[in-house]
Amino acid sequence: MMTPDYTHWLDLEPYGMPAGQKTDTLGQALRALTDWHRQQCEPYDRMLKLTTDPEKPVEHLQDIPFIPVRMFKEFDLLSVPKDQVFKTMTSSGTTGQQVSRIFLDRQTASLQSxxxxxxxxxxxxxxxxxxxxxxxxxxxxxxxxxxxxxxxxxxxxxxxxxxxxxxxxxxxxxxxxxxxxxxxxxxxxxxxxxxxxxxxxxxxxxxxxxxxxxxxxxxxxxxxxxxxxxxxxxxxxxxxxxxxxxxxxxxxxxxxYGMVEQTGSIFMECEAGHLHAPVYADVIVRNPQDFSVAGHREQGVIEVLSMIPRSYPGHALLTEDMGQIEGEDDCPCGRQGKYFSIAGRVAKAEVRGCSDTYE
CATH class of the missing domain: 3.40.50 (Rossmann fold)
Structure with missing residues (x-):
């Protein structure tokens, strides 16, 4: 099985697709990536068997199975043979903290760039x-x-x-x-x-x-x-x-806003002070009690989605950050898609980040 190829998305305007249209288009890409990673990464497949209902249809972005970003601290998760690993990225961490390990092949690294x-x-x-x-x-x-x-x-x-x-x-x-x-x-x-x-x-x-x-x-x-x-x-x-x-x-x-676990998928702030999800990625906010999807302007745990990760199962990740969706398709800056804000870290989550961890 070949990795899904969505490089034609590079021809799209980063903020030119309405949220509803993007939900359908990005959803197709992420479903294909989920199938790819399940077949190529055994630990990822085992995680999904324990946490998801295989009979439940995956119709919307919120139905794409996610894994906690912390899993990359605990396991070496890769969906390509080790001899195809081009680069290994690690997250920042203070002394004694575990770091995430992200394995990139040339295709993934190229798409990131x-x-x-x-x-x-x-x-x-x-x-x-x-x-x-x-x-x-x-x-x-x-x-x-x-x-x-x-x-x-x-x-x-x-x-x-x-x-x-x-x-x-x-x-x-x-x-x-x-x-x-x-x-x-x-x-x-x-x-x-x-x-x-x-x-x-x-x-x-x-x-x-x-x-x-x-x-x-x-x-x-x-x-x-x-x-x-x-x-x-x-x-x-x-x-x-x-x-x-x-x-x-x-x-x-x-x-x-961005992280090493999804390098290349960054969410930039607009002139109105909002972070925007580009066409290649999206954001979902989940209720920390039951992980249901939170409503607009309802604070919860941030989930990030990206079409980039091919060499590791990082296309749907539950972060350790809190935030809220501020709206979609109606930001004063004119960009389409969801826009959101970050409120801070989940309680008791490790301090992390490039400059948080600098001493």
Whole structure:
């Protein structure tokens, strides 16, 4: 049996399909992926036999069987022979925590890159912009940190040019590198990328302590992960965005939601402050008591769906995050499909994330 091929979806507009139409189209892809993974991954098949009714028809997206994201910490789940594994990804984790292990073959890795490129074109346009990474290049040399954090930097760096790191090995601002970069690209749009808490702690707070303001008025900052520590400091999205404007004149700040278990399927924030599900992925919110589907604006556990995972059964995952569907097809930004918000972690869930776990 060959893996399902839905690469023609790359020709679709990422946010141009109404939620109802996408439910039918994406549902076909996910049903085919479920069948593929059941045949190719024995542990996954055993999980579904224990948790699902084989006689129940799979008619809607919410009927696609899901597994908890934590299963990737407990088991090596792969749907291709080990000699076809091209890359092994691991999630970030603090000392002593188990990490997720995600096995990619070349087909899955290629599809991840292509879909991510499609989404980033929506944000940045087709031209690669000068890129300032709010991190240290040492993260790419540290094998303990080279997981979700290092991979995120490398993945997004594909969409930049003259990639420059704003922090040195001690996580201090490298002002020589920053000033030289800004001089080379004065007056140009600039792409900035980093993980939320690290941007706040090592970029904003250091600039504030120095009494320095950078001139990045045409900057587009993409950031994600690490909200737990900022929420503990009473810093919300509005305060974070205002701080970026204050310290560097950055007027466009875009948060995203994503995870290593579904790399490539990222949910980006729009101008109205909502996270959007692109045509290649979707989000369901489930009641934590019985896992029934929650209504709009009813808080529950986030489930993420994606057509990308072929080499591992990660196409329908119950996360450890709480959130709610805010609406569908009617966001003020004009994008179609579901849009949602994240409320925080499930109670007693491990702290995780690229910048949450940085010490």
């Amino acid at each position: 292509k879909i991510l490129a499609r989404l980033m074109t929506e944000l940045l346009g087709k031209k690669r912009l000068p890129m300032l990474v709010i991190d240290s290049p040492s993260v790419l040399r540290d094998r303990n940190a080279f997981s979700a954090r290092g991979s995120g930097i490398l993945g997004f760096s594909m969409f930049g040019q003259d990639v420059t790191y704003a922090l040195d090995a001690e996580m201090n601002l490298d002002m020589i590198a920053i000033d030289s970069f800004l001089e080379r690209h004065a007056g140009q749009p600039i792409f900035l990328f980093g993980f939320t808490f690290m941007i706040w702690q090592h970029f904003y707070m250091n600039l504030k302590a120095m009494g320095k303001r950078l001139a990045i008025d045409k900057g587009i900052l993409l950031h994600g992960g690490g909200w737990k520590k900022l929420q503990d400091q009473a810093v919300d999205s509005a305060a974070f965005n205002a701080a970026m404007q204050d310290c560097a004149g950055i007027g466009r700040v875009v948060n995203y």
